[in-house]
Amino acid sequence: MTTVMSASASAEETAAAVPAPVTMAAALNAALADSLAADDRVVVFGEDVGTLGGVFRITDGLASRFGERRVFDTPLAEAGIVGTAIGMAMNGLVPVVEMQFDAFAYPAFEQVTSHLAKLRNRTRGRLALPVVIRVPFGGGIGGVEHHSDSSEAYYTHTPGLRVVTPGTPADAYRLLRQAVACPDPVLFFEPKRRYWSRETAVLSVDGPPVDRAVVRRPGKDVTLIAYGGMVATALEAAAAALEEGWDVEVIDLRSLSPFDDQTLTASVRRTGRAVVVHEAAGFAGYGAEVAARLTEQCFHYLEAPILRVTGFDIPYPPPHLEKFHLPSTDRILDAIARLQWEGDNA
């Protein structure tokens, strides 16, 4: 899959090889522009993605640069956006569509789960649907209700879909280019609280493939597993943990489905301890799968149960209360402290 992406990345050429500060929003915009430039089959559409450039400006400038046959506004109907994307993919296009917010993607749920995810299988591989659905997700931006859901587990529970989420600007570029080039349907979750975070980087598709996790910070004592908006939080926690004497390895999952057992198992077998972090509610959440699988694969290497640091099992709180809900570095450090260290009396 990586070989597909190395072709004609115009941003890479124009931006040259000089590392420059870039926000995740700008990196995503560059990935869309380069995907449109590299492949005539790519079309970008959704609500407000044309003239306005999207409510988060991720599609800024694309309609004027590529024209309204390639980048266009649709009627306000999410099932319509995904359902027509399926038909367009059947007819040779590569649709990259935007759901304006996580919770506003629910009207498209049937199209995603009953059709997008299943058509390849229903037709014995004859009908491939290379569709990317971009979903700004998660909280931390002070949004009123229905604007901060972490809905990833609904989709990771659906065979046939790939679910990915970037944790850094450079990876946002790479992962989105990879998602567009992927022959499978991809749910692309964008951590909206990190849209404006910066990284000094060269945008490039080269690097880990779409289905691999990466070690963001090597460490030997604990494996801290995070994705999307929680990657930065996990790295902060790892820095703070060093002062407490714990050398924490931070893994950015990138691909929630499929799950990169190899990278994760190797890390946990080495450290013997693991904590999974996500914003979504813990009960029947993605972290439960991570903990279960790693326990199955690493049981004899584990020094302690795998712990989860997650949002509470509540509807996403109003803006003035969200700080109590979201996993924080303190909560992560508390979890690390509970991993049955030698000398503990507990």
Added chain:
Amino acid sequence: MTTLAHPGETLSADGLLPSAAPLALIDADGRLTPEAAGELTLPAPGVLRELHRRMVLGRRFDTQATALTRQGRLAVYPSSRGQDACQVGAVLPLRDSDWLFPTYRDSVAVVTRGVPAEDVLALLRGDWHCGYDPYRYRVAPQCTPLATNTLHAVGLAHAARLQAKDQVALVMLGDGATSEGDTHEALNFAGVWKAPVVFLVQNNGYAISVPLAKQTAAPTLAAKGIGYGIPSLLIDGNDAAAVYSAVRVAVDRASAGGGPTLIEAVTYRIEAHTNADDATRYRSSDEVSTWLERDPIARLTAYLSARGLLDDAAAGRLAAEAERLADGVRERMNAESTVDPAELFEHVYAHPTAALERQRAALLAELQEQEPAS
């Protein structure tokens, strides 16, 4: 006086409303209707004979499939008996480049499009979800969730337009499906995009048991087109000539860049919803009898016979062809299914994930253990 309107509002409903009564070309007794039938024109004799032939073959396929459910050879079969004119009239006007988006009740339409009967029945037999290659016949997999296929058809049609391909998508749906949100979204997208798509609503009066009166308060389903800026046609769905002509008009319009058309074909489902349904719980035998008198095949037989376009010898040859078709279906459906458990993991993704490969290996090992040692 300035008119209050936002850009895009045309303030004109000209040409968007359907006729008050269903248009027909050939009446229930096989006579040409005396009144003009709007845009509809009587197809040529050769087309009428082909419509008749395909309906006879389709009916035989349909009754054979129903019989196979009684023998346990098919898990389920939703019959389209009585809707034969829609099944055939929807398909024959389509060109090779066009696409058909059928539902689970449209097996006869799929057969009429050229898909081998046994491949159509793979779904209902339980061998695989879709037994044919959609690209080979330009037929989407038969859609079980209601109305979802309307959006696929609009997307495919819009993609054709974006790529300057001369392709029209025809999507089949029922009266019940018009209540689903996806139908609304599809009509709306199609209208806005002027997509080359034809919506053919087979209004058979019932969504399983729920009659049309509980489904909608609209005067007709065709009347809904005006809300989307889509011209619509209300036709007699048991008149194959009318269905063919209406679809022809709609396909030509779409192909010429005129955008979508909504067709409501008024028809009736003679059998129950499926072999597992008991229709006597919600409709009277008198009602069914009334519709049996409007049989689509009988009326075209009468028309063709009266004009010397179908004699006894030709009818006999057609009956024999239908029996050969049924024999072939029986023979292939009576053969044992060949399914491969390993295939369960093959097509979930373009390439099986490592986890799926482990699961496949585990299943195959489990099956090997169960096999008696040889």
